[in-house]
Amino acid sequence: xxMQDMYLSAFKxxxxxxxxxxxxxxxxxxxxxxxxxxxxxxxPEDISRVLLCEMRDSALKWIDKKVPALGDESPASYLERExxxxxxxAAILRMPR
Numbered sequence: 193x194x195m196q197d198m199y200l201s202a203f204k205x206x207x208x209x210x211x212x213x214x215x216x217x218x219x220x221x222x223x224x225x226x227x228x229x230x231x232x233x234x235x236p237e238d239i240s241r242v243l244l245c246e247m248r249d250s251a252l253k254w255i256d257k258k259v260p261a262l263g264d265e266s267p268a269s270y271l272e273r274e275x276x277x278x279x280x281x282a283a284i285l286r287m288p289r
Contacts, residue, residue, distance in 0.1 A: 194263055195261070195262055195263030195265070195279075195283075196262070196263065196265070196270060196275075196276055196279045197279070198279075199278075199279035199280070199282040199283045199286075200275055200276075200278055200279040200282065202282045202286075203278045203279065203281055203282040204282075205278075207285065208238070208281045208282075208285065211242070211285060212238045212241055212242060215241050215242055215245045216241075218245045219241045219244065219245055222244050222245065223249075226244050226248075226249050226252065227240065227244065229249075229252050230243075230244060230251070230252060233252065233255060233256075233268070234268070234271055235255060235271065236271070236277060238281075239271075239277070239280065239281065239284065242284055243255070243284070246287075246289070254267065255267045255268050256268050261283065262280075262283060267280055270283075
């Protein structure tokens with residue numbers, strides 16, 4: 193089983209939605225330039241909401257880097273399919289905070 197499959201099997205939309213809501217107020221204060229760059233990179237708004245709040249503009253570089261916890265794939269490669277995006281959502285929920 194790939195890392196992506198493992199994360200996808202753990203993904204629960206309701207858990208993700210509840211988590212994303214935690215960032216609403218904070219996200220509103222972030223620079224619009226970061227949000228636009230995330231949009232241009234093809235990062236879904238809900239994922240960019242979490243990543244930009246937690247990682248600030250470093251998220252815009254991280255998205256293209258190979259990540260060991262993602263099976264040495266980049267987060268961007270997970271975004272190529274909806275199943276991959278959901279797997280990335282599950283991985284983000286598991287990130288240490």
